Amino acid sequence: MFTPSLSSEQQRDLAIRITTFLSQYSHLSDAYIIEFFTEDLWSTLPCSWQPVLKDLSYPQIADLLLDATHGDRRYPSVWPLSLLAFRATAHALAFPRQTRVVSMPEEFVENHSQSSLLGHIFRKHVKPKKQHEIRKLGVLVKDICEQTECSRVVDVGSGQGHLTRFMSFGLGLSVTAIEADHNLVSMASRFDGQLLQALEKEKQKKLPTSQSSPCHVAGWVNPNASWEDFLKQLKTSNCGSEGSPKPSGPSKKRLKHQRHAPDIQGSEACACPDNTSPSQSFDRTSQQQQSQTSSSENCGSHVQPVCEDVSDKAEDSPQAEDFVLTGLHACGDLSTTLLRHFVKCPHVRGITSVACCYMKITTRENPVPPGVVEGPIPPTSNHQPLPAEFGYPMSSWVRGLPGHPLSYKAREGACHAIEDYVRRLREDSQLLRTHCYRAMLEAFIRNVRPDLRRAGIQTIKKAHLLPFAEYARLGLVRVGLPAMLPLDAERMETMLDQQVRVVVYFSLSMLLAPVVETLVLLDRMIYLQENGVDSQLIPLFNPNLSPRNFVLVALKSQ
Known part of the structure; x- marks a missing residue:
């Protein structure tokens, strides 16, 4: 712990x-x-x-x-x-x-574009910065899953699914990925298929067991919705069919402006060719310390939902399974929304939160970030409604301090490298x-x-x-x-x-x-503490490669 x-x-x-x-x-x-x-x-x-x-x-x-x-x-x-x-x-x-002072990670000394610690199948389509991030964060999430005895992970704001693939195919975790942009979800599913084809060609079927392919869900995570609604969004009844998801909920045009805007509608896609198995081409730094425990399953049925059936009272549902939340550079209020779900939802056992875009956080002084309008969303609108709770400050303590407001410019400056x-x-x-x-x-x-x-x-x-x-x-x-x-x-x-x-x-x-960034992240730590959860802020990534390098880690006791 x-x-x-x-x-x-x-x-x-x-x-x-x-x-x-x-x-x-x-x-x-x-x-x-x-x-x-x-x-x-x-x-x-x-x-x-x-x-x-x-x-x-x-x-x-x-x-x-x-x-x-x-x-x-x-x-x-x-x-x-x-x-x-x-x-x-x-x-x-x-x-x-x-x-410690390190100009560049050692994994890029021999080749500045390819991590020597990440298997080649996970480097395709991935820039060096992202290679560094998915390797480090994936291993940390794996460690948290072992500590909380969870094998399931929900990756929110998953983009093209690079972290999702590494956690699923490389680390043996069962992963559901949520991304608001339907185009990115389609790309993630296509890249999954390419990875599986590469594994088939290499005939690297040496692992004693297999794990599920990731499931990609296209949909918004609603900052105004309850955690019960969030669990409903994770229901993946259509997984197992190959190809791109059929859009439902917000239109593509609307999602283009709001990759992390709120909605509870979603659709799923999973790349699951027949007769495929995982590879040993995963993070070489953690290869010896990992023990694959997931059971072999047939593709088409092996993608298990995080929550198979969520009723109006999700906490009473025996099918609801515990899981770990992660968000790699979840933009603006998305990071704070995940923290609130972590606190309120009994099925979220742990969280790793890597934030970004502090200027897009809602505040009482700036409740409407650029491109956002107030009020309900008309069917053809490209905007989102105001959140019920602001992204900063989250904690009652910071909210009560004189001088706590942070201007848009101050928060934007905190994102500089x-x-x-x-x-x-x-x-x-x-x-x-x-x-x-x-x-x-x-x-x-x-x-x-x-x-x-x-x-x-x-x-x-x-x-x-x-x-x-x-x-x-x-x-x-x-x-x-x-x-x-x-x-x-x-x-x-x-x-x-x-x-x-x-x-x-x-x-x-x-x-x-860095002082402004510290206050934003400290406010989140205090919010967790006010809700009975201790947390730790870890400078996980090399800041020369990844400027937003802090990961906020929190676990709930059994």
């Missing part, structure tokens, strides 16, 4: 310190770097900070500000105590993102120039259209290699302004000279990003 890394008292004390700290520096976490010139952001820094920060080199920004592990800090000048305290406090309050940014700084990357370019363009746009604030321009290809005039020409067209809009050359040069200041300011806000 995992033990909590922080006691209840320590969790609550940390939440107090973080909210106090973040509320003091909210002007940094809430600032948009594209408004550096229009809002004169540099002048918002303490006067004592400005002289020591304005002439830093990019590697110095990385070493002196962002890297908590950097030991040899040689300051080019005497820093004010308030700046030193700001940096030290930010590093101290954030959960450590890795246990700070390790990648440190690497760019140390390499003196020209990519850093784009911060200044976009801020300059914002200033010229507002000269003509003061009402046009933070207009979406999207990425301009190889912007850092362009002269600013060419960058501006491409950007102006995208916001409906003339490409040849006159640009004040003298003003342009003055702003270009402040490029380092732009990067410094952005780095200060990046320093707060």
